Structures are given as structure tokens and as C-alpha cells.
Amino acid sequence: QKDWSGSFPSGKKITVVFVIGGPGSGKGTQCAKIVSHFGFTHLSAGDLLREEVKSDTEQGTMIKNLMHEGKLVPSEIIVRLLLKAMLASGNDKFLIDGFPRNEENREAYEKIIKIEPEFVLLIDCSREEMERRILHRNQGRDDDNMETIRRRFEVFQQSTLPVIQHYEKMGKLRRVVHSEDYDN
Ligand SMILES: Nc1ncnc2c1ncn2[C@@H]1O[C@H](COP(=O)(O)OP(=O)(O)OP(=O)(O)O)[C@@H](O)[C@H]1O
Ligand SMILES: O=c1ccn([C@@H]2O[C@H](COP(=O)(O)O)[C@@H](O)[C@H]2O)c(=O)[nH]1
Numbered sequence: 569q570k571d572w573s574g575s576f577p578s579g580k581k582i583t584v585v586f587v588i589g590g591p592g593s594g595k596g597t598q599c600a601k602i603v604s605h606f607g608f609t610h611l612s613a614g615d616l617l618r619e620e621v622k623s624d625t626e627q628g629t630m631i632k633n634l635m636h637e638g639k640l641v642p643s644e645i646i647v648r649l650l651l652k653a654m655l656a657s658g659n660d661k662f663l664i665d666g667f668p669r670n671e672e673n674r675e676a677y678e679k680i681i682k683i684e685p686e687f688v689l690l691i692d693c694s695r696e697e698m699e700r701r702i703l704h705r706n707q708g709r710d711d712d713n714m715e716t717i718r719r720r721f722e723v724f725q726q727s728t729l730p731v732i733q734h735y736e737k738m739g740k741l742r743r744v745v746h747s748e749d750y751d752n
């Protein structure tokens with residue numbers, strides 16, 4: 569396996585922060601705020617996949633179908649898209665939003681990109697609030713319908729929670745809990 573960390577600017581420390589949370593928890597919203605203050609490049613795994621869907625390719629169609637069902641795309645695909653976007657950015661600080669979604673994603677990232685995250689930011693929000701946010705956001709997303717939302721919550725519980733537990737064990741988890749008392 570090629571060591572891709574060598575493809576980043578030499579001598580520069582590359583900082584990666586993963587931002588994880590349930591569907592509609594506010595990952596994209598908080599990343600936009602962090603970026604404007606701290607000069608990170610924000611890479612949303614979901615947005616990279618939605619861009620890929622726009623390309624009229626076999627891979628794009630496969631991704632579109634999986635996203636419509638709320639399922640995860642193969643790890644190798646998302647890790648390669650992330651790597652390409654990281655290298656293209658020219659930056660050395662990355663907020664990776666909505667990734668890793670399962671243990672296989674995490675292992676593929678560790679094998680291919682090999683840059684240990686500085687920490688993992690978990691946006692912790694109640695299911696009722698997440699559901700309310702998704703149903704009110706009107707971004708025209710194909711997966712913002714009740715049936716797919718249910719499936720996305722299941723995937724979060726079954727596949728993403730083990731990733732969160734992994735980083736918690738490593739002492740890398742930073743949890744931000746949504747409070748009804750604060751707006752944004
Ligand atoms: N703290 C907040 N209070 C109220 N509304 C919020 C808050 N954070 C985000 N929202 C709203 O909730 C909706 C979902 O937020 P956002 O798209 O950032 O979530 P996400 O975690 O990226 O979702 P997904 O996993 O589906 O991509 C948006 O309409 C956003 O404006
Ligand atoms: O690492 C990833 C990230 C996302 N997906 C798929 O995309 C959708 C939408 O993701 P958002 O983060 O909510 O924008 C998600 O439900 C998965 O289908 C993925 O497979 N792998």
C-alpha cells in the first residue's frame with residue numbers, strides 16, 4: 569500500500585478532525601462555523617458522494633441507489649474521494665464531516681490515508697430534534713423522506729456507534745450535547 573501521507577506538503581503536519589453525529593444533528597452547520605474561524609477545509613463525505621452522483625457513471629448510479637436506501641457506500645470509494653479532495657485543497661487542516669460511518673470505513677481510512685485524527689467531535693442530539701431538523705430543512709435531498717430517515721437512524725445506531733465507542737476508548741472523543749436552551 570502506498571503511503572499517501574507522503575503526497576501532502578512535506579514537513580507539514582496534517583491535521584484531521586472527524587465530525588460525527590446522527591443524521592440532521594448539525595454536522596454541516598457547525599463545520600461551516602468552525603471553518604470560518606479556524607481555516608480548516610470542510611469536507612462533507614455526503615456532499616462528495618452527492619457530487620459523484622451527478623457524474624453520469626455506473627459508480628454514480630450505484631451511489632445514488634445506496635444513498636436513496638440510506639445504506640453506506642463501499643469504504644474504498646469514499647476514502648478515495650476524501651483523499652482526492654484533501655490533496656486538491658492544498659490545505660493542511662481538514663474537518664471531515666460524516667465519516668467514518670462504520671468500523672470498515674475507519675480501517676480503510678487508516679490503511680489508505682493513515683493520518684490519525686487529532687480528535688473526533690461528536691454532535692450529540694436527540695432523535696426527535698434530528699428528525700425535526702431534517703424534515704424542515706428543504707434542501708431537496710432524495711434521502712430526506714421518512715422511510716430513508718428511519719434507515720439512516722438504524723445505520724447510525726448499528727454501524728456508527730461502534731466507531732464512536734472506539735474513539736471514546738482511545739480518549740479522542742469530544743462530545744457536544746445539543747441543548748434546547750440555545751439557538752445554533
Ligand atoms: N443548533 C441548531 N439549532 C437549530 N437548528 C439547527 C442547528 N444546527 C443545525 N440546524 C438545522 O438543522 C438542519 C440539519 O443541519 P445540518 O444539515 O447541518 O445537519 P447534518 O448533521 O449535516 O445532517 P446530515 O447528516 O443529514 O447531512 C438544517 O436545516 C440546519 O439549519
Ligand atoms: O462516509 C459516508 C458518508 C455518507 N454516506 C452516504 O451518504 C448519505 C448522506 O450522508 P450525510 O452525511 O447525511 O450527508 C448517507 O446516508 C450514506 O448513504 C456513506 O455511505 N458514507
Ligand SMILES: [Mg+2]
Nearest residue numbers: 595596612614
Ligand atoms: Mg450534512
